[in-house]
Amino acid sequence: xxxxxxxxxxxxxxxxxxxxxxxxxxxxxxxxxxxxxxxxxxxxxxxxxxxxxxxxxxxxxxxxxxxxxxxxxxxxxxxxxxxxxxxxxxxxxxxxx
Amino acid sequence: xxxxxxxxxxxxxxxxxxxxxxxxxxxxxxxxxxxxxxxxxxxxxxxxxxxxxxxxxxxxxxxxxxxxxxxxxxxxxxxxxxxxxxxxxxxxxxxxxxxxxxxxxxxxxxxxxxxxxxxxxxxxxxxxxxxxxxxxxxxxxxxxxxxxxxxxxxxxxxxxxxxxxxxxxxxxxxxxxxxxxxxxxxxxxxxxxxxxxxxxxxxxxxxxxxxxxxxxxxxxxxxxxxxxxxxxxxxxxxxxxxxxxxxxxxxxxxxxxxxxxxxxxxxxxxxxxxxxxxxxxxxxxxxxxxxxxxxxxxxxxxxxxxxxxxxxxxxxxxxxxxxxxxxxxxxxxxxxxxxxxxxxxxxxxxxxxxxxxxxxxxxxxxxxxxxxxxxxxxxxxxxxxxxxxx
Numbered sequence: 001x002x003x004x005x006x007x008x009x010x011x012x013x014x015x016x017x018x019x020x021x022x023x024x025x026x027x028x029x030x031x032x033x034x035x036x037x038x039x040x041x042x043x044x045x046x047x048x049x050x051x052x053x054x055x056x057x058x059x060x061x062x063x064x065x066x067x068x069x070x071x072x073x074x075x076x077x078x079x080x081x082x083x084x085x086x087x088x089x090x091x092x093x094x095x096x097x
Numbered sequence: 098x099x100x101x102x103x104x105x106x107x108x109x110x111x112x113x114x115x116x117x118x119x120x121x122x123x124x125x126x127x128x129x130x131x132x133x134x135x136x137x138x139x140x141x142x143x144x145x146x147x148x149x150x151x152x153x154x155x156x157x158x159x160x161x162x163x164x165x166x167x168x169x170x171x172x173x174x175x176x177x178x179x180x181x182x183x184x185x186x187x188x189x190x191x192x193x194x195x196x197x198x199x200x201x202x203x204x205x206x207x208x209x210x211x212x213x214x215x216x217x218x219x220x221x222x223x224x225x226x227x228x229x230x231x232x233x234x235x236x237x238x239x240x241x242x243x244x245x246x247x248x249x250x251x252x253x254x255x256x257x258x259x260x261x262x263x264x265x266x267x268x269x270x271x272x273x274x275x276x277x278x279x280x281x282x283x284x285x286x287x288x289x290x291x292x293x294x295x296x297x298x299x300x301x302x303x304x305x306x307x308x309x310x311x312x313x314x315x316x317x318x319x320x321x322x323x324x325x326x327x328x329x330x331x332x333x334x335x336x337x338x339x340x341x342x343x344x345x346x347x348x349x350x351x352x353x354x355x356x357x358x359x360x361x362x363x364x365x366x367x368x369x370x371x372x373x374x375x376x377x378x379x380x381x382x383x384x385x386x387x388x389x390x391x392x393x394x395x396x397x398x399x400x401x402x403x404x405x406x407x408x409x410x411x412x413x414x415x416x417x418x419x420x421x422x423x424x425x426x427x428x429x430x431x432x433x434x435x436x437x438x439x440x441x442x443x444x445x446x447x448x449x450x451x452x453x454x455x456x457x458x459x460x461x462x463x464x465x466x467x468x469x470x471x472x473x474x475x476x477x478x479x480x481x482x483x484x485x486x487x
Contacts, residue, residue, distance in 0.1 A: 011315065018319055020193065020195070020308075020316070021293065021294045021295070021302050021303070021304055022303050022306070024302050024303050025301075028312075
């Protein structure tokens, strides 16, 4: 389950809480800007074994329709999923933007 | 009410017992040790119902108190000198997280050379950490501040941790007769701590999170406003305290014979009593001497100090502190108050009491005569002066 991400940019003074305590799962921005390489799933090879899902340190991999999918809004490009995949279904590709 | 013969440490411990903290975490360090020894005895004999946590360091002591406060508990810790410096990282976490922890700090010299006696360099070095800072003069005030501290820190307008400073040995280890309120009186003055700034299993929250450049400055501004709001909350709290307990306090400063004074010593802590006695003696000789005792360094009493000092011929700031390479930090703060008020009065800095060195009545009398005649800007008592005390 992907958390809710606030769509609005910028904050008013009143929106910022008085202390560092706020509702859980409230993400103010997407967070993947420093990723230089991205994991790409080869759906034809992927068997949905969930190893990448278990190892992903940022929790951005889900299994949908028996295949791994990646939330690129939060993937930092660490490459652990590609390393852990025993059947070579994940490849790291350079970011082009 | 009962009356006992207590040291400053013991009086503070009695005040904390009356405040009913739920978690106490502390690591012993001279001259703070006795306050936490007494509290651990109270927990042991059942007269205080609290979780007493034996931690392995001061860093852990305050971290534990932060965790307890984040769980919604009223938390207490105490330290001194190097212990406070070891806590420094956590001081900022506690203030930024707006956790209204109360800490007693026994003001003591910092190494090197190693020294266990009293000066105020430990706490004054942490003025920027975002804590309320009070400086008690005697054991009764120490007990009363312990009880008032939680009311002030926990107020929804303030939500700021509170550091109650007691001069090491001179106050922490000196015995005085102290009035101790009853639990019934204390409970009517200080309600249990209630807050939304805590872990809540029914309503999950992010706690102590990060905030980037887009919002971080707003959190800092709000923390600043919270500390500033403490000034009016202190006044309200002292008024209600006087109604219940019959003892009156005077907010961020305490003035003595200042109304028509020509020469004033501004100071803080236990030395103020000797300054008042000296002022009385000089008044007997026709010299219009007065004393301003700073009770709170944060929030800083800018208006209060400027209102008194703007009409004098000269003032001295007497402090047990030196910011190496410049001057005493209290002097810097006092001068800024006058500058902001547009006042042009000659002020002089007197650094004394470092490492527990005695400040005598003769030293204080000399301060009054020195500022009347004009002297160097920054003076080390017992050594000499210069523009930077050199």
